[in-house]
Amino acid sequence: MLPLVLFGSFFAIALLGVPMLFALLAATVGTILVLGLQHPLEVVYLSFISGVEPFILTAVPMFILAGALLAVGGVGRRIVHLARVLLGWLPGGLGVVTVFSCMIFGGISGSAIADTAAIGSLIIPAMLERGYSRGFAAVLLSVAGTLALLMPLSIPFLVFAFISGASMRSMSMAGLVPAAVLAVTLVAVCIWHGKRTGCDTGDERATWREVRLAILDSGPALLMPLIIVGGVWSGFFTPSESASCAVVYGLIISIYYYKDLTWRHIPQLILQAFVTSAVVLLVIGATGGMGWLVTAEQVASQMAEWVRSVASQQWEFLLLFNAAMLLLGIFIEPLPAMLLSAPLFMPLAQSFGINMVHFGVIMTANLAIALAHPPVGATLFVSARLANASMGDILPNLWKLLGAAIVTVLLITFIPSLTGWLPALLHS
Numbered sequence: 490m491l492p493l494v495l496f497g498s499f500f501a502i503a504l505l506g507v508p509m510l511f512a513l514l515a516a517t518v519g520t521i522l523v524l525g526l527q528h529p530l531e532v533v534y535l536s537f538i539s540g541v542e543p544f545i546l547t548a549v550p551m552f553i554l555a556g557a558l559l560a561v562g563g564v565g566r567r568i569v570h571l572a573r574v575l576l577g578w579l580p581g582g583l584g585v586v587t588v589f590s591c592m593i594f595g596g597i598s599g600s601a602i603a604d605t606a607a608i609g610s611l612i613i614p615a616m617l618e619r620g621y622s623r624g625f626a627a628v629l630l631s632v633a634g635t636l637a638l639l640m641p642l643s644i645p646f647l648v649f650a651f652i653s654g655a656s657m658r659s660m661s662m663a664g665l666v667p668a669a670v671l672a673v674t675l676v677a678v679c680i681w682h683g684k685r686t687g688c689d690t691g692d693e694r695a696t697w698r699e700v701r702l703a704i705l706d707s708g709p710a711l712l713m714p715l716i717i718v719g720g721v722w723s724g725f726f727t728p729s730e731s732a733s734c735a736v737v738y739g740l741i742i743s744i745y746y747y748k749d750l751t752w753r754h755i756p757q758l759i760l761q762a763f764v765t766s767a768v769v770l771l772v773i774g775a776t777g778g779m780g781w782l783v784t785a786e787q788v789a790s791q792m793a794e795w796v797r798s799v800a801s802q803q804w805e806f807l808l809l810f811n812a813a814m815l816l817l818g819i820f821i822e823p824l825p826a827m828l829l830s831a832p833l834f835m836p837l838a839q840s841f842g843i844n845m846v847h848f849g850v851i852m853t854a855n856l857a858i859a860l861a862h863p864p865v866g867a868t869l870f871v872s873a874r875l876a877n878a879s880m881g882d883i884l885p886n887l888w889k890l891l892g893a894a895i896v897t898v899l900l901i902t903f904i905p906s907l908t909g910w911l912p913a914l915l916h917s
Contacts, residue, residue: 514775541774550763558750561750566611567747568707569611575589577695578692578694582683584675591630592636599642601860605631609630617876619688621689623877625886627882629886630868631860631868632858632894636857638856638860644824646849648828649849649853660849660850663908667907713738717731717734740755777828807851807902810838814830814851815858818860823853844909847909861891
C-alpha cells in the first residue's frame with residue numbers, strides 16, 4: 490500500500506508541473522499523514538540535511554562550473570572543427586561529426602545538457618544547410634549528447650559511487666567502452682541515413698596539414714579529461730579535488746590560452762553554475778527524505794520479495810530492471826531517478842551477484858536514453874529548440890536512433906566485460 494501511495498502521489502504531483510523538489514517533499518510528508526504513520530516529520534528534515542552533507546558532493550558544483558567554462562570558452566567549436574577534419578569525408582559525415590564531437594566534449598563537461606547545447610549550436614545550422622531534416626538533426630543531437638553520462642567525468646557516475654560505495658576510479662573507466670559502443674552504433678545509423686537519403690555524401694578528405702593544425706588547436710582542451718581521470722586513477726587526488734583542478738584548468742585555457750573568455754564573464758558563469766548545482770543538491774536532499782521513509786517502512790525488502798517471485802534468474806532481473814529504469818527515466822531527470830531507485834535495486838542486484846560498477850553503468854545508460862525521450866527529455870528539448878523542430882518532425886526519427894541506444898544498453902547489460910575490461914586492465 491505504501492509504495493502505491495508514495496510513488497503514485499509523487500508521479501501525480503510531478504506530472505502536474507510541480508518542481509521536483511516540492512513533489513518529492515509533498516509525496517513523502519503526504520504519505521506519512523494520509524496513512525497515519527507514526528513518524529515525526531522532523532525526521533524528514535533531518536534526512537534532507539544529511540542527504541547533502543557528504544563531502545564528496547562538493548564535486549558536483551565544481552564539475553558543473555568546469556563544464557560551463559569550457560562550453561562558453563570556445564572549446565566546443567574547436568572540437569567540432571577537429572571532428573569535421575577527421576571524419577567529415579564519410580557518408581553522413583556531419584552526423585558522424587556530431588556523434589564524435591558530443592563524445593569528446595562529453596568527456597570534458599560531464600553534462601549531457603551542456604554537451605547538447607555547446608555542440609548543437611555549432612553543428613545544427615550546418616546539418617540543416619546540408620539537407621538533413623530538422624527532426625533527424627534534433628534526435629541525433631539529443632541522443633549523442635547523452636554520451637556525456639558515460640564518459641569519465643560523468644556527474645551521475647559520481648553520484649552513484651557516493652550512493653553505492655563503488656569505486657569512483659573504476660566507475661570513471663567503466664563507461665568508456667560502452668560510450669564507444671553507443672557512438673559506433675550512432676555512427677552506423679548516420680552513414681546509413683546519409684547514403685539512403687543522399688543528403689550528405691561527405692566532404693573532401695582533409696590534408697595532413699589541416700589535421701595537424703586541428704589537433705594542435707584542440708589539444709589543450711583534450712588534455713583535460715586525461716589529467717583529471719589520470720589524477721583520480723593514480724590516487725594523486727580525490728574526485729572532489731579533481732573537480733577543483735578541472736575548474737582551474739578550464740579557467741587557464743579559456744582565459745589565457747584560447748582567450749575566448751575574460752574575467753568579467755566569470756561571475757555570471759559562476760552564478761549560473763551554482764544555481765544549477767543548488768537545484769541538484771536540493772533534489773538530492775529531498776530524495777534523502779523519501780529514501781528514509783522507504784527504508785523505514787521496508788519497501789526495499791517487499792520489492793525484493795516481489796522481484797524474486799517474478800525473476801528467479803539474473804537475466805530476468807536485468808530485463809525487469811532495464812524496463813523499470815527506462816520507464817522511470819521518461820518521467821524523472823537522471824539524478825533524482827538514480828537517487829530514488831538505486832537504494833531500492835542495489836540489494837536486489839547484489840543478491841543476484843551483479844557487480845556494483847557494472848550495475849551503475851547499466852542504470853546510467855538507461856537513464857541517459859530517457860533524456861532523449863519525451864515528455865521530460867531534457868536533451869531532446871534543447872536540441873529541438875536549436876533545430877526549431879516540432880514533435881511531428883521528431884517522432885518519425887526517434888525509432889532509428891533510440892533503437893540504436895537500446896541495443897547498446899542490452900549489450901552493456903548482458904556482456905559485463907564491456908564495463909569490466911578496462912578497469913580490470915588498469916588494475917592489473
